Structure formats: C-alpha cells, structure tokens
Amino acid sequence: MKTIDVTLQVWRQDGPADPGHFDTIQVPGVNTDMSFLEMLDLVNERLISDGSEAIVFDHDCREGICGTCSLMINGQAHGPLRGTATCQLHMRTYNDGDTIVIEPWRATAFPVIKDLMVDRSPFDRIVESGGFITAETGGAPDANLIPIPKPVADAAMDAAACISCGACVAACPNSAANLFTAAKVSHLNLLPQGQAERYRRVEAMVDTMEQFFGSCTNHGECQEACPKEISIDFIAIMNKDYLKAKFKNSRLLSRT
Amino acid sequence: MLHLDAKIPDGPLDQKWTSYKFERKLVNPANRRKYDIIVVGTGLAGGAAAATLAEQGYRVKAFTFHDSPRRAHSIAAQGGINAAKNYKADGDSVWRLFYDTIKGGDFRSREANVYRLAEVSVNIIDQMVAQGVPFAREYGGLLDNRSFGGAQVSRTFYARGQTGQQLLLGVYQQMARQVGLGNIELHNRTELVDVVVVDGKAAGIVVRDLVTGEVASHSAHAVIMATGGYSNVFYLSTNAMTCNITADWRAHRKGAAFANACFTQIHPTCIPQSDDFQSKLTLMSESLRNDGRLWVPVNPDDTRSPDQVPESERDYFLERRYPSFGNLAPRDIASRAVKVEVDAGKGVGPLKNGVYLDFSEAMERLGVDTIRERYGNLFEMYERITGESPYKVPMRIYPAPHYTMGGLWVDYELMTTIPGLYSAGEANFSDHGANRLGASALMQGLADGYFVLPNTVSNYLAPQLGTRPVPTDHPEFQAAEAAAKARYDGYVAIGGTKSPDRFHLELGRLMWDYCGMERSRAGLEKALAEIPALHEEFRKDLRVTGDAHSLNQTLEKAARVDDFFELAQLTCLDALTREESCGGHFRVEHQTPDGEALRDDEHFAHVAAWGWTGDPGQPERNVEPLEFENVHLAVRSYK
Numbered sequence: 073m074k075t076i077d078v079t080l081q082v083w084r085q086d087g088p089a090d091p092g093h094f095d096t097i098q099v100p101g102v103n104t105d106m107s108f109l110e111m112l113d114l115v116n117e118r119l120i121s122d123g124s125e126a127i128v129f130d131h132d133c134r135e136g137i138c139g140t141c142s143l144m145i146n147g148q149a150h151g152p153l154r155g156t157a158t159c160q161l162h163m164r165t166y167n168d169g170d171t172i173v174i175e176p177w178r179a180t181a182f183p184v185i186k187d188l189m190v191d192r193s194p195f196d197r198i199v200e201s202g203g204f205i206t207a208e209t210g211g212a213p214d215a216n217l218i219p220i221p222k223p224v225a226d227a228a229m230d231a232a233a234c235i236s237c238g239a240c241v242a243a244c245p246n247s248a249a250n251l252f253t254a255a256k257v258s259h260l261n262l263l264p265q266g267q268a269e270r271y272r273r274v275e276a277m278v279d280t281m282e283q284f285f286g287s288c289t290n291h292g293e294c295q296e297a298c299p300k301e302i303s304i305d306f307i308a309i310m311n312k313d314y315l316k317a318k319f320k321n322s323r324l325l326s327r328t
Numbered sequence: 329m330l331h332l333d334a335k336i337p338d339g340p341l342d343q344k345w346t347s348y349k350f351e352r353k354l355v356n357p358a359n360r361r362k363y364d365i366i367v368v369g370t371g372l373a374g375g376a377a378a379a380t381l382a383e384q385g386y387r388v389k390a391f392t393f394h395d396s397p398r399r400a401h402s403i404a405a406q407g408g409i410n411a412a413k414n415y416k417a418d419g420d421s422v423w424r425l426f427y428d429t430i431k432g433g434d435f436r437s438r439e440a441n442v443y444r445l446a447e448v449s450v451n452i453i454d455q456m457v458a459q460g461v462p463f464a465r466e467y468g469g470l471l472d473n474r475s476f477g478g479a480q481v482s483r484t485f486y487a488r489g490q491t492g493q494q495l496l497l498g499v500y501q502q503m504a505r506q507v508g509l510g511n512i513e514l515h516n517r518t519e520l521v522d523v524v525v526v527d528g529k530a531a532g533i534v535v536r537d538l539v540t541g542e543v544a545s546h547s548a549h550a551v552i553m554a555t556g557g558y559s560n561v562f563y564l565s566t567n568a569m570t571c572n573i574t575a576d577w578r579a580h581r582k583g584a585a586f587a588n589a590c591f592t593q594i595h596p597t598c599i600p601q602s603d604d605f606q607s608k609l610t611l612m613s614e615s616l617r618n619d620g621r622l623w624v625p626v627n628p629d630d631t632r633s634p635d636q637v638p639e640s641e642r643d644y645f646l647e648r649r650y651p652s653f654g655n656l657a658p659r660d661i662a663s664r665a666v667k668v669e670v671d672a673g674k675g676v677g678p679l680k681n682g683v684y685l686d687f688s689e690a691m692e693r694l695g696v697d698t699i700r701e702r703y704g705n706l707f708e709m710y711e712r713i714t715g716e717s718p719y720k721v722p723m724r725i726y727p728a729p730h731y732t733m734g735g736l737w738v739d740y741e742l743m744t745t746i747p748g749l750y751s752a753g754e755a756n757f758s759d760h761g762a763n764r765l766g767a768s769a770l771m772q773g774l775a776d777g778y779f780v781l782p783n784t785v786s787n788y789l790a791p792q793l794g795t796r797p798v799p800t801d802h803p804e805f806q807a808a809e810a811a812a813k814a815r816y817d818g819y820v821a822i823g824g825t826k827s828p829d830r831f832h833l834e835l836g837r838l839m840w841d842y843c844g845m846e847r848s849r850a851g852l853e854k855a856l857a858e859i860p861a862l863h864e865e866f867r868k869d870l871r872v873t874g875d876a877h878s879l880n881q882t883l884e885k886a887a888r889v890d891d892f893f894e895l896a897q898l899t900c901l902d903a904l905t906r907e908e909s910c911g912g913h914f915r916v917e918h919q920t921p922d923g924e925a926l927r928d929d930e931h932f933a934h935v936a937a938w939g940w941t942g943d944p945g946q947p948e949r950n951v952e953p954l955e956f957e958n959v960h961l962a963v964r965s966y967k
Binding site for chain 2: 073086087103105106107109110113114116117119120121123124125126128130131132133134135136137138139140153155156160162164185186189191192193195196199200201203204205206207208209210211212213214215216218219220221222225226228229232233235236259260263265266
C-alpha cells in the first residue's frame with residue numbers, strides 16, 4: 073500500500089448567483105488505490121469532523137455508466153486518463169506532492185448549483201424535443217421481423233454508449249453540445265426503426281440544442297474528453313442529416 | 329393482523345393473466361385525463377409505467393432524486409435480459425422460463441406472478457427493439473442470445489456489457505417524449521420523504537426539493553413507487569451510492585407490509601474489497617461465467633502466479649460440485665461455493681480474499697478477438713480499477729451484496745396493503761422468491777412498468793370517476809409536511825461528532841458479519857441487540873454540517889441511514905424467524921451434510937409480510953401461504 077500527500081484547489085460556490093472561489097485543502101495520507109471520488113469522500117469526512125460543510129459533487133454508480141459524475145481536473149474533463157470517467161480515475165495516477173485543481177463543468181448552459189454540481193437539464197430538453205422513436209407500448213412487431221446488419225447495430229451501439237455526462241460540452245472552447253446531440257441523433261437515425269422520424273428528429277434536436285449551447289467549430293476536444301470515446305464522425309453524420317432535413321422536411325410539410 | 333389477499337385470478341395458470349385483463353374494470357380513453365397518477369422513481373419499472381400511463385392518457389407526475397431520469401441505477405445492469413423467445417430453438421418456452429424462475433427462487437414465489445412474468449417477457453423484447461435498443465445481433469441481422477446462471481437454454485438478450493443502460497435509455501426516451509408532449513410533469517432532484525394516507529387510501533406524497541430543501545406535497549388518485557432495492561444496508565454493495573430504502577420505508581411506516589426482507593442476493597463475481605476506504609464494490613457481469621472458469625489452487629499455500637499452476641493442481645470447484653450447470657450455477661449457490669473456498673484458506677490475491685475467474689482456456693479456444701468482442705468493456709473496467717489486465721492474468725473475484733428480492737408486499741395487481749399505493753420493480757417482493765436469476769431484474773422491471781401496471785391501475789381508478797384527489801391542504805398532508813421538516817431540521821440540530829457515513833459503515837459491518845452470506849441464530853441475535861444501540865448513538869451523536877434549507881448531501885445521507893437502521897432490524901428479524909435455508913437466505917443450522925441449503929416446506933412455504941407497529945424492534949409477522957398447483961416442490965439441485 074502506498075500513500076501520497078496532495079494539495080487540492082477546489083471550487084466552492086454557494087449557489088448559482090453567488091460568487092465562487094478556490095479553497096486550498098491539504099490532503100495528506102491518500103492511499104493510491106483510492107478512486108478520485110473516494111479521495112473526495114476522505115476530504116469530506118475530514119471537513120465534517122472539522123465542523124465544515126462537505127464539498128458538493130455529483131456522483132452515483134461509481135462504475136462509469138450512470139454519467140452523474142463530472143469535474144474538471146487540472147483543466148481536463150474527467151481528468152487525464154483517456155476513456156475514463158472521474159469515478160474510475162484512481163489516485164495511482166498522481167504523485168506525492170501534486171497540486172490538483174478541481175472545478176465544475178464550465179459552460180453557460182450548465183449553471184453551477186453548488187460547489188462542483190451543475191445543472192445539465194438542457195440535455196433532457198434536447199431528448200424531449202425528438203430523441204426517441206415513437207413506439208407506444210403494445211403494438212410492437214416481433215423483434216426479429218426486421219433484421220439489422222451487425223455493422224449497423226454496432227454503429228448504433230457505439231453512439232448509444234453516450235452517458236450524457238456533459239464532458240464534451242465542458243471540454244469545448246465554444247461550449248457546444250454537438251457530440252452529445254450527434255450521439256443521440258445517430259443512435260436512432262442509423263437504425264431501421266428510426267427511419268420514419270429521421271429528418272424530423274434531427275431538425276428538432278439540433279434546433280433545441282442551439283437554444284442552449286454554442287456552435288461547433290471542429291476543434292475535436294469533445295472526442296478527446298469523452299469517457300466513452302465517442303467519435304466526432306457522428307457529428308458529420310448528424311450534420312449531413314440536418315442538411316438533408318432542411319430540404320426533406322420543407323417538402324414533406326409543403327413549406328417553401 | 330393484516331389482510332393479505334393476493335387476488336390471484338381463478339382458472340388454469342396460462343389463462344390467469346388473459347382472464348384478468350378481460351375481467352378488470354376499464355377507464356374510457358376520454359376519461360383518463362381526469363385522473364392524476366404519481367410515479368416515484370424513474371428506472372426501468374417507474375419510467376416504463378410513467379411513459380405508458382401517459383401514453384394511455386392519464387396525467388402523470390414523475391419524481392426522481394437524480395438530475396435526470398436516465399441516471400437511475402437500472403443503468404448499471406451489465407449482462408442482459410431474459411425472454412422466452414426460443415430464437416435459438418434450444419427448447420425454451422414460457423413454461424420453461426416460468427419453471428426456471430420458480431426453481432431459481434427456491435420455491436418461495438407465487439406461481440401466478442412468475443408465470444405472467446415469463447408470458448410478457450416476449451413482448452418486452454419486441455417493445456425494446458421497436459424503441460431502438462441496439463441489442464447484439466448475428467451477422468445475418470437477427471438477435472443474438474447468450475446463457476446465464478440457472479438456465480440450460482440461451483435466452484439472454486444483451487447490448488455489449490451495457491444492457492441496463494440501453495434498456496433504460498429506451499425507457500427514458502419514451503418518457504422524455506411524454507414530458508415533451510406535456511403528459512408527464514417531471515420533478516428531478518426531488519426526493520420522497522413521506523407517503524400520505526387519507527381514509528385508508530394512498531392520497532399522495534410529501535417530497536423534498538434537494539436543491540432548495542423545500543418540502544412540498546403532491547396528491548393523486550394513485551401512487552406508484554418504483555424506488556429500487558436496499559443492498560446498501562450492507563454499506564458496501566454493487567448498488568450506486570444513493571440507492572436507499574427511504575421511499576419503501578416511509579410507505580411501510582404508513583401501513584404497507586414489508587415482505588421477505590431477509591431474501592438478499594449476494595452476487596458471486598465482484599472485484600474483492602481492497603481496503604477500508606472503499607465506497608462501493610464493482611460487479612463483474614454474470615455473463616463472464618459463460619466463458620470464464622472459477623478456480624483456486626488445490627494447495628492453500630500455493631504462492632505461484634496463476635499461469636504457473638498446472639491443471640492438475642487447480643480446483644475448478646463449481647465444475648466439480650455442480651457438473652451439469654458448472655460455472656453457470658445460480659448466484660446464491662456460486663456465492664456460497666466461493667465463500668467455502670476462501671474460508672478454507674484457499675483464497676488468492678494479496679489479501680487471500682478472492683478466487684480466480686480465468687479466461688485463458690476460452691481465449692485459446694475462441695481467440696482473443698472473440699473474447700474482446702464479448703467482454704471487452706468489462707475487461708477494461710476491471711483493469712482500470714485493479715491495474716491488472718484479465719487478458720494476461722485471471723480476474724480475482726469475491727461475492728458482494730447486489731440485489732434484494734424482499735420489498736413491499738404486493739398482490740397480483742402490484743398493489744401494496746395500502747389501497748391505491750403500488751410498488752414495482754426491485755422495490756416490491758414479488759417475483760424472484762428467495763433468489764433472483766441473472767438477467768431477470770431487467771425483465772421484471774420492464775414487465776411491471778410496461779405491461780402489468782398499465783393493465784391493473786385502471787381496476788382501482790375506474791370506480792373513482794368524478795372524484796378529485798385529496799387537496800394538499802388536508803390536515804394529513806400538513807401534518808406529514810411538518811413532520812418531514814422537523815425530521816430534517818432535527819438531524820442538523822443533533823450536533824454530535826460522527827458523520828452519517830461513519831454510522832452507515834458500522835451498520836453495514838454488522839449486517840455483513842451477521843446477516844450476510846451465512847446467518848446463525850446467535851449472530852442474528854447479536855445483531856438485533858447491537859443495531860438498536862447503534863441507532864440510539866446515531867440519534868445522539870450524529871453530525872450534519874450545513875443546514876436544511878439548501879443543497880446538503882450530508883443531510884440527505886443522514887435521513888437515508890436513519891431508515892436503513894430500522895430496515896436492518898427487520899431484515900435480521902425476518903432472517904431469525906425463517907428457520908430454514910433457501911436461496912440467498914442461508915442459516916447454518918439448516919443445511920444438508922454436504923453443505924447445501926435445507927428448505928422446510930412444511931413450515932415455511934410462505935411469504936412473511938411484516939406490519940409496522942410503531943416499534944421497529946417489534947413488527948408484526950403475517951403470513952401469506954404459497955400454493956403450488958403446477959410445479960412440484962423439489963429439492964433444488966444443480967448437480
């Protein structure tokens with residue numbers, strides 16, 4: 073068992089309208105087998121025993137699938153490891169004496185609720201606008217009626233792996249949500265079941281996205297930050313469908 | 329005594345659900361908008377019920393304490409979902425899935441409920457595919473299946489190692505559509521803190537806004553609770569950090585019977601604990617046992633690296649003890665077998681607290697690429713946590729609390745003993761008996777939410793046409809709100825020295841030591857003496873920093889731990905009074921000479937449904953006898 077001492081600079085903020093500041097916290101005796109969030113648990117335990125308020129941060133499953141955890145760690149969304157959410161980052165990545173800066177996701181669309189917790193509900197608004205296949209309970213045909221070629225199912229699954237954590241937005245210099253939206257659009261637009269609403273879906277979701285988020289300028293930071301390593305190729309697929317939608321939807325609705 | 333009427337329809341087993349659906353009362357589509365329904369919890373069961381009831385035309389209010397419905401813990405299920413499709417033509421059928429589930433549950437569940445579950449399993453797969461769930465497929469484009477524990481057919485549908493995530497996204501998307509259409513009013517970051525009963529019927533709920541600390545009431549014609557299980561009573565479990573019993577427990581305190589609390593599932597394949605700071609345990613999917621083989625060195629003092637241990641000096645103990653099911657023995661059996669090896673000093677790893685799960689033979693037979701295709705993301709997860717690659721060295725695994733079969737007692741309609749209050753998914757006790765088979769939790773959650781509740785709720789609602797929900801200024805609501813505010817302010821006011829997590833850790837240790845994989849009369853009695861004492865200390869020495877009027881995660885935790893204390897007592901008491909071993913409940917006093925569970929069908933072929941008396945140490949035990957008309961109560965053998 074190895075232990076290290078680290079110094080944290082943690083963003084503290086009481087509420088969305090309050091000014092925030094960095095607290096410097098010395099954390100001696102961190103076991104390197106701890107996960108990053110277990111290190112924060114330890115810090116909170118010590119804060120409580122000192123009579124201070126614990127640091128607020130979002131977390132839940134701690135196995136990289138629920139997408140609840142976040143954190144900018146030394147300026148990187150989910151920290152330095154590729155394809156890894158904060159909850160699966162371990163302290164063995166750090167060295168004795170390191171200073172670690174911890175901030176919330178930084179994006180206008182994600183206002184801070186408290187400390188390191190942000191409001192990501194614009195993601196829900198995007199899905200509500202069209203991120204579904206209309207298939208009400210009851211009338212579905214047999215599941216094997218429509219064969220789906222394996223590469224198509226696999227590609228849809230690659231997109232559907234998105235955990236909606238928001239790292240793509242936090243990493244983007246423009247705070248764009250194109251990777252998130254593209255993953256959601258592509259998952260459904262690639263599947264035969266998603267074809268009926270394909271063009272309506274992409275138009276509605278992109279338009280909703282633009283109400284909240286900045287514009288994509290192809291930096292590619294999102295793909296680097298994504299804990300599920302979702303490819304920016306999906307943004308190209310979405311853009312192609314969006315462009316087509318502008319013609320097809322006009323025609324379908326007899327708009328000019 | 330409580331009146332426990334399971335309301336099982338008459339007629340032959342395979343006709344019961346069909347005849348129920350015809351006999352039940354209906355609500356005309358135009359009248360449905362006159363009804364309000366509250367759904368608490370937005371995982372597979374709650375989300376599916378909310379979406380479907382909204383599609384049917386009811387006005388739905390959905391509540392989740394997460395920031396988004398899509399975060400519910402259903403998302404973490406890895407391996408798959410069972411359905412009796414028989415796409416592999418290997419002899420599966422509704423009857424076989426029914427029988428496997430009853431037997432897997434060690435004959436402690438209701439025939440009629442389980443048969444219905446098997447019956448609607450086929451609809452679930454159709455529904456989820458139509459909604460765009462990208463299940464794994466063969467090259468020809470048809471759906472792929474794999475095997476899971478406790479079955480000798482391939483009936484498990486999967487989406488890589490993320491089946492729960494993909495199914496929950498399907499449900500969430502259906503729900504999101506209804507939110508967008510204005511048919512569901514969604515309340516996120518809002519936690520249930522009480523259930524309100526007026527004139528003997530569920531009238532609504534009291535909730536706390538986790539961001540502002542504000543307490544508010546909501547009323548409706550019916551309340552559905554789908555708030556998951558209570559494995560976190562053990563502190564360390566595979567459950568997410570926020571999983572808790574509060575919603576179920578609040579309902580229990582208001583009159584809903586709590587059934588079979590001692591039926592808890594310990595999952596055999598989890599990453600062993602590495603140290604005291606650990607906050608949770610990580611599951612390695614049961615699907616790994618399709619190709620992975622469990623073994624320990626024959627010699628307990630063997631310190632060689634696993635690849636240096638020759639075949640003749642390895643004990644593949646599941647294959648040896650259960651030749652016909654081998655590594656795919658059900659979870660309760662496999663967990664206990666692992667415990668036997670580790671207790672005998674044959675454990676591997678630095679703390680000797682695990683056994684090997686080895687893929688080397690499968691990688692030789694199928695090639696590394698096939699193994700990567702099947703389990704790649706699980707292997708990566710294992711490596712991220714332990715720093716070891718399962719492609720190079722065998723995994724080390726040990727059992728961990730994972731799922732709870734016990735929960736709120738419900739009848740055939742999924743209604744609790746409080747009229748108008750329903751419970752679905754893991755939160756109820758209904759379908760898995762004393763042990764749940766792998767890949768059946770997702771099936772049950774979706775069955776309850778998509779296919780059962782949308783058919784049963786109308787039977788209760790129809791006679792209420794023309795009534796309005798109880799107004800939230802009713803004295804019962806006002807009293808419940810005042811009590812909730814006092815409860816939360818009270819935690820802050822204690823001003824003791826120990827955080828809620830410390831208490832939770834201590835409670836969890838008691839539960840794991842005395843009410844875990846093995847239980848004895850002496851141990852349970854010890855736990856029943858120590859838990860109330862620790863609870864008393866909690867009431868006097870708890871420290872919650874911050875206040876109750878803003879976001880305070882320490883305070884949220886305190887309230888959940890408070891309820892875990894009372895549930896822990898009930899669980900131990902249930903385990904103490906069930907003088908037999910069955911499924912996940914193993915009493916050392918009741919075992920066969922070769923260490924298998926010894927059931928007592930004469931005295932315990934029943935559900936124990938506990939009623940709240942006001943004293944958590946003295947609940948009232950009620951019994952619902954289980955009648956088996958279609959299956960023979962056999963000794964459960966996987967040999």
